[in-house]
Amino acid sequence: MINSKKLLTSLSAGICLMSALIAPSTQASVISVSPDTIVSVSADGDESSVGTVNSGPLSSSELIVRERKNTSQESLRIATFFDFDLSYLTASDVNNNAFSAVFSIDFVSTVNTKNAMGVLLGEVESAWTDTAGSLPLYEWADLSTNQTTVVDDVKTATFDTYTLDVTSTIQDWVNGVSDNYGFVLFADSTVYQGAGFDNAALVVNVPAPSTIAIFGLALVGLSLARKAKK
Template sequence: MFNSKKLFTTITTSLCLMSVFIVPSVQASLITTTPTSIVSVSVDGDANFAGVVDSGTLSATEVIARERAELSQESKRIATFLNFDLSNLTASNVNASGFSALFSLDFVSRLNDKNNLTVLLGQVESAWSDASGSLPLFEYAQASSNQKDLVSNVKTDAFGTFTVDVTGIVQGWVNGVQDNNGLVVFGESTVFQGAGFNNPSLIVNVPAPTTIAILGLALVGLSLSRRVKK
């Protein structure tokens, strides 16, 4: 004989068990995105002029942040701009509980061991591209928003991978709150120092929709079960 209470109890128990086993193993998917454009510019507008960094090996996708203390060497002040294609992300992805985004970079080289310099990451507010005539201006770096320390001190910090939480920035881009004009890496103050980096990327943690759906079904099942018992 058909028993609705037993049926609801069975379904609810099954869904709850599925959520218990699936949630720990399929919580989210990591998506690593590399820049679509990397442009290093100096104060006088020269593109891809990075000067010389004394130690370490830089790759073809190098990122340079360099400062100088004398006005006569203004052309050697370097900031690097990076664009990322986030068309694979949707508003539902970035607004889901558990979503996060990190900017990652390998610190591999410094100009010298004499001067302190903090390297910053900022959100670019002006549009640019890597096409001739549309390159970013060096001034965009200081005018960037949401500035955060990338490397606290180029002189003393050990080489390795450094990350910055850019969750809010990515959410703003995907939600259309701000235009996606990319990020900029630059030195905080005018001092004889610089740094070289490799492997820039965005590491995005997207919650798995299947897990969320199963949890939702389990909650619905529990609610229905309680109503039947009443």
């Protein structure tokens, strides 16, 4: 018959050892991902547009926001839609108290230095793809939700990296509270101005096993050890 005191001693030693082995590896993982899809569309319909800023033509990895005061030039009014693949995240990841998500983007150029224009980030409310016939509509920019300012005024702002906390948005998408239709970058006013952006990224902090849980595991081991002594 197994001696209960020896069993408790073995269990306590094992649990304490397990907590000691886990503790050194409990560092959070910081993951930075680029947009899965980027589509720039104009206000003249469901078609992809190519915009330019004073740095020249934009590459496929760049995002552009452009406006014209003269509404007859609808093809030059551009908003950029983009999304991120979140398949690597689980509900357990995003519901951890230490989880965080930040949207990061580099502001790199403007159309001119004469007119003031802000740039907003919104959550898209309709499904879209980068396939002709199912591209996002420019009008969806104004219909986007949780609109947040990325750059207050491209006329006076410095070329730099700008960030926004999007933790709650990513949590809602992963938890299925709302659908992940991505983001849209667009202008806050109709004025002859535009801005170019690059290196858009979603930077997430995914916690490793909770240090509180590991601490609790160690306490269980110590408790068993005390019982074994008694």
